[in-house]
Amino acid sequence: MTRFGKLLNQNRIAHARKRKTGNKVMLSLTGVLTALALVPLVWIIVYVILRGGKSINLDFFTQLPKPLGMAGGGVLHAIEGTLIVTLLAGIFSVPPGVLAAFYAARFPNTPLGMALRFSTDVLSGVPSIVVGLFAYAVLVKPMGHYSALAGGAALAVLMLPTIIRTTEEMLKLVPHTLREGSLALGASEWKTSLSVLFPAALNGIFTGFLLALARAAGETAPLLFTTLGNERYDLKAIISGGVQSHQGFFQILDRIVNQPVDSLPLTLWKYAQQPYPERIEQAWAVALVLMLLVLIVNITARVWIQVRTRRMEG
Amino acid sequence: MWKHWQAVSGGIVNKKIKPALKPNRILRLHRIFRHGDRPWQGLIMVVSIFIIVLMAAIGWMLWRESSGARFTFGWNFLAPTTNASWDPVNDHFQAWPFIYGTLLTSLFAIIIALPISLGIAIFLVELCPAWLRTPLTWMVELLAAIPSVVYGLWGIFIFLPVVVTPIGSFLAETLGNFPVIGALFAGPMSASGASRLAASLILAIMIIPTIAAVTRDVFLAIPNSQREASLALGSTRWETIWKVLIPYGLSGILGAVILGLGRALGETMAVTMVIGNSIEGSLSLLRPGYSMASVIANEFAEAVSKLHNQALVEVGLALFVMTLLLNILARFLVWRVASRTPQEVRA
Numbered sequence: 001m002t003r004f005g006k007l008l009n010q011n012r013i014a015h016a017r018k019r020k021t022g023n024k025v026m027l028s029l030t031g032v033l034t035a036l037a038l039v040p041l042v043w044i045i046v047y048v049i050l051r052g053g054k055s056i057n058l059d060f061f062t063q064l065p066k067p068l069g070m071a072g073g074g075v076l077h078a079i080e081g082t083l084i085v086t087l088l089a090g091i092f093s094v095p096p097g098v099l100a101a102f103y104a105a106r107f108p109n110t111p112l113g114m115a116l117r118f119s120t121d122v123l124s125g126v127p128s129i130v131v132g133l134f135a136y137a138v139l140v141k142p143m144g145h146y147s148a149l150a151g152g153a154a155l156a157v158l159m160l161p162t163i164i165r166t167t168e169e170m171l172k173l174v175p176h177t178l179r180e181g182s183l184a185l186g187a188s189e190w191k192t193s194l195s196v197l198f199p200a201a202l203n204g205i206f207t208g209f210l211l212a213l214a215r216a217a218g219e220t221a222p223l224l225f226t227t228l229g230n231e232r233y234d235l236k237a238i239i240s241g242g243v244q245s246h247q248g249f250f251q252i253l254d255r256i257v258n259q260p261v262d263s264l265p266l267t268l269w270k271y272a273q274q275p276y277p278e279r280i281e282q283a284w285a286v287a288l289v290l291m292l293l294v295l296i297v298n299i300t301a302r303v304w305i306q307v308r309t310r311r312m313e314g
Numbered sequence: 315m316w317k318h319w320q321a322v323s324g325g326i327v328n329k330k331i332k333p334a335l336k337p338n339r340i341l342r343l344h345r346i347f348r349h350g351d352r353p354w355q356g357l358i359m360v361v362s363i364f365i366i367v368l369m370a371a372i373g374w375m376l377w378r379e380s381s382g383a384r385f386t387f388g389w390n391f392l393a394p395t396t397n398a399s400w401d402p403v404n405d406h407f408q409a410w411p412f413i414y415g416t417l418l419t420s421l422f423a424i425i426i427a428l429p430i431s432l433g434i435a436i437f438l439v440e441l442c443p444a445w446l447r448t449p450l451t452w453m454v455e456l457l458a459a460i461p462s463v464v465y466g467l468w469g470i471f472i473f474l475p476v477v478v479t480p481i482g483s484f485l486a487e488t489l490g491n492f493p494v495i496g497a498l499f500a501g502p503m504s505a506s507g508a509s510r511l512a513a514s515l516i517l518a519i520m521i522i523p524t525i526a527a528v529t530r531d532v533f534l535a536i537p538n539s540q541r542e543a544s545l546a547l548g549s550t551r552w553e554t555i556w557k558v559l560i561p562y563g564l565s566g567i568l569g570a571v572i573l574g575l576g577r578a579l580g581e582t583m584a585v586t587m588v589i590g591n592s593i594e595g596s597l598s599l600l601r602p603g604y605s606m607a608s609v610i611a612n613e614f615a616e617a618v619s620k621l622h623n624q625a626l627v628e629v630g631l632a633l634f635v636m637t638l639l640l641n642i643l644a645r646f647l648v649w650r651v652a653s654r655t656p657q658e659v660r661a
Binding site: 030044119124130134189217219220224280 | 432440471615627
C-alpha cells in the first residue's frame with residue numbers, strides 16, 4: 001500500500017471511530033435527558049409525602065380550620081368543597097360530552113361534525129383562568145353571588161374536550177361488525193348506539209372521564225372567582241340544620257350548591273401565601289392529599305384500561 | 315293500514331277506542347319516529363351545536379365584558395412600551411408588562427423543554443427496552459398530572475432557593491456581561507429567587523409531558539422503511555435519527571412545540587407563585603416579573619372599579635386569542651404530518 005493510501009485508510013478509521021463515539025454519546029444523552037425530566041417528579045412526590053405527612057392526622061380530615069395563628073384544625077370544608085364541585089362538574093360534563101361524541105363518531109365528515117371537532121380542539125386549548133372569567137361573566141355576575149354551581153360549571157367546560165375526544169376515539173374503535181350486526185337484527189340506531197356501542201366503549205369512556213376528573217380536581221385558576229372560598233362551609237351543619245327546620249330536599253340541595261365553597265387547591269393556594277407557619281405546614285398536608293388523590297385516580301384509570309384491553313384481546 | 319298500526323302498537327289501540335288523530339297521520343308520525351332515530355339524531359345534533367356555541371360564547375363574552383377597556387385605551391392597551399402603567403387608583407391600564415412576561419417566560423421554557431422532550435421521545439421510541447417503555451411513558455405523563463398549585467408550593471419553598479437562585483446568580487455573572495443578550499441576564503438575581511427565570515423553569519417542567527407525548531407520536535408514525543433505508547446505507551443510529559427521522563417529522567415536532575407554547579401561555583397558578591408579581595422596568599429574566607394569567611388571578615376578585623375589571627377581562631381576551639391562534643396552527647401542522655404518513659405504520 002502506498003503511503004498516501006495508508007494515510008487515507010487511517011483517516012477513514014478515525015472518521016468511523018468519531019462517528020461511532022458520536023452515536024454512543026448522543027444516544028446515551030437521550031437516556032440522561034429522560035432521567036433528568038423524571039428528577040422533578042420524584043423530588044416533588046417524595047418531598048411532599050415527607051413534609052406533608054408530618055401534619056396529617058385525623059383532625060386534618062374531620063375538623064374545620066381554627067382561627068388564624070392557632071395550631072390544629074383541619075380542612076374538612078375544602079375536602080367537602082372539592083367533592084361537591086368535582087361531582088357537579090361530572091354531572092354537567094358527562095352527558096353532553098358523551099352525546100356530542102356520538103355525533104362526532106357517527107357524522108365525522110359533515111360540516112357540523114368538523115365544526116364540533118374544531119370546537120373541541122379550541123376548548124381544550126383555552127387557558128383555565130379564561131374559563132374562570134367566562135364562568136364569572138355567565139353565572140356569577142347574573143346570579144349575584146359566588147357559588148359551587150358556578151365552579152362546577154367552569155370545571156365542566158375544562159373536562160368537556162377530554163371526555164368528547166376519548167369517547168369519540170373509543171366509539172371509533174368498536175368493530176364495524178358489531179354495529180352492523182345490531183342493525184341487521186333490526187335494532188334501531190339509537191338502540192344500537194346505547195345498548196351495543198356504548199357498553200362496548202364503556203371502559204375507554206370511563207378512563208377518559210377519570211383522567212378529566214383528576215385534572216379538574218387539581219385546578220385552581222377557574223375556581224378563584226367562581227367558588228371564591230368559604231372557611232365556614234360545613235356540610236353536616238347545613239344538612240342537619242335543614243332537616244331540623246323541616247326543609248325539603250331541594251331547599252337543602254340549594255343551600256349546599258348555591259353558596260361559596262372552598263376546595264383543596266384553593267385552600268392550598270391561600271395557605272401558601274399566609275405568614276403563619278402552621279398554615280404553611282397545613283398547605284403541605286393539603287398538597288399531599290391533593291397529589292395522592294389526583295395520582296391515584298390517574299393511575300387507576302390507566303391500570304383499568306390496560307387490564308380491560310388485555311382481557312378483551314385475550 | 316289500520317291492521318298494520320294495530321300490529322306495531324302491540325294491541326294498545328283497538329277498534330273500540332278511536333284515536334284522536336286519523337290513522338294515516340299517526341302512521342306518518344310513527345314512520346318518522348319509528349325507531350326513535352330522528353329524536354336520537356336530533357338530540358346528539360343539538361348537543362353538538364351546544365358545544366360549538368359554548369366555544370363561541372367564551373370569545374363573545376370576553377369581547378363584550380371588556381368593551382369599556384377596549385373603548386377607552388384602544389390598541390395602546392396592548393402596545394409595547396418601556397414605561398407602561400397599570401394603575402387601578404387612577405384607572406389607567408396598559409398590559410405590556412404582562413404580555414412581555416408571558417411571552418418571555420413561555421419562550422424560554424420552550425428553549426429548555428424542547429431538547430429534553432426530544433431526548434425523551436427518541437429514547438422511548440428508538441432505544442428503550444420494551445419492558446421499560448410503558449412505565450417510563452406513564453411517569454412522564456404523571457408529570458402533567460401533578461396539580462399546578464403543588465408545583466407552585468414546591469417551587470416557592472424548595473425549587474427557588476435550591477435550584478433557581480444558584481443558576482440565576484451564575485447566569486448573572488457569566489451571560490450578564492455579554493453585549494447583546496446581557497440585557498436578558500442582567501443581575502442582580504432577585505434575593506428570594508422569585509423571578510421570570512423561576513417561572514420559565516417551572517413552566518419547562520410542566521410542558522415537557524405535552525411536547526414529549528406529541529413528539530413520541532410523531533416518531534411512532536414515521537414508517538420503518540425510512541429507518542431501514544438509512545441504516546442500510548451505513549448510517550449510525552444517531553445519524554438516522556438526526557438526519558432522517560427528525561427532518562421527516564419536523565412539522566409534527568413544530569406542532570408539538572406550539573402546543574406546548576399554548577399550555578405555557580395559559581398556565582396560571584405555578585407561575586403566579588414563583589414569578590414575583592411585580593411590574594418593574596427591567597427586561598431581565600433574573601428579575602421578578604408578572605404574567606397575563608397571574609395578573610387576572612391576583613386582581614380579578616378584588617377589582618373594584620369597572621374599568622379595572624374590564625381591563626383584566628381584556629387581558630384574558632388577549633390570552634384567549636393567542637392560545638386560539640397557536641392551537642389552530644399546531645393542529646394544522648400535526649394534521650399535515652399525519653395525513654402525509656402512508657399506510658405502513660410502526661407497530
